[in-house]
Amino acid sequence: MRMMPKREKYLWTHHSRDKMRYYRLTESRVRRIVRHPARVEEGIFKGAVACMQPSGGKSYSEIWALYMLAKIQGEKKLKIITAWRYPGRSPARDPIPPEVLREIRSLI
Numbered sequence: 001m002r003m004m005p006k007r008e009k010y011l012w013t014h015h016s017r018d019k020m021r022y023y024r025l026t027e028s029r030v031r032r033i034v035r036h037p038a039r040v041e042e043g044i045f046k047g048a049v050a051c052m053q054p055s056g057g058k059s060y061s062e063i064w065a066l067y068m069l070a071k072i073q074g075e076k077k078l079k080i081i082t083a084w085r086y087p088g089r090s091p092a093r094d095p096i097p098p099e100v101l102r103e104i105r106s107l108i
Helices: 014-022 027-035 098-107
Strands: 010-012 039-042 048-054 061-072 075-087
Touching (some): 010 027, 014 027, 027 048, 075 098
Parallel strands (some): 010 075
Antiparallel strands (some): 039 048, 048 061
């Protein structure tokens, strides 16, 4: 029986891959942050979403991911723009509107 290729819901930029390597983050860790964030905020540019999870080590730090919705060949995907570690606790900023979160949750 021939297996169909798995449809990837995520697109990864070169920048995100480089930052993940620099901060020693895996794809599965970044996907987990996107799926189950502790905090969600507006990104630094229009249409981007920033989400965070605590890293859970001896010293407190946060792991952030920045992504946006992208439409590729008629399919909606999450484009991971970057990921990084923030030392300590970051201040809370602008929350994401509920209708945008619903659309994102429908993809995940």
